[in-house]
Amino acid sequence: MQSIDYFSARITGGNIPSTLDYLKSVHEKYDAVTPFEYHFLDQQLENFYQADQRMIRLFGIATMLAVFSACLGLFGLAAFTAELVAIAVIVAAPLAYWAVNKWLEGFAYSISIDPGTFILAGLLAMAIAWLTVSFQAIRAAIANPVNSLRYE
Numbered sequence: 001m002q003s004i005d006y007f008s009a010r011i012t013g014g015n016i017p018s019t020l021d022y023l024k025s026v027h028e029k030y031d032a033v034t035p036f037e038y039h040f041l042d043q044q045l046e047n048f049y050q051a052d053q054r055m056i057r058l059f060g061i062a063t064m065l066a067v068f069s070a071c072l073g074l075f076g077l078a079a080f081t082a083e084l085v086a087i088a089v090i091v092a093a094p095l096a097y098w099a100v101n102k103w104l105e106g107f108a109y110s111i112s113i114d115p116g117t118f119i120l121a122g123l124l125a126m127a128i129a130w131l132t133v134s135f136q137a138i139r140a141a142i143a144n145p146v147n148s149l150r151y152e
Helices: 016-030 041-105 115-142 145-150
Strands: none
Touching: 041 115
């Protein structure tokens, strides 16, 4: 003997309780063991839609967390690069000042070196480092990930 797992019936909107009673009697006639359960199609579709909406929200949150994490990584990379450039400027500025002064002493008409020159050079080096890191980050962001994964 075969059992019916489920069946669908199209009913009109009028007198739903009596229609359900009739369907229950037909079900009990052919399958008295399994309890009669019913669902309306619009309610089932709404349940599916709500489950999809929850999944979309979860994926959205996960995506935002991933983007936030990537931005933190880029910020860390930029800060690390800026730190290296700042250390290089701090170490190189006094040495360059000393070397330029020694070089200029050999001229009959020498000029004095202004510390603003080294500050400008340091800011220029920081700007170049910032532009380089930004360019690489933008290039990595717009690149096709398939090309990167192909060679990994």
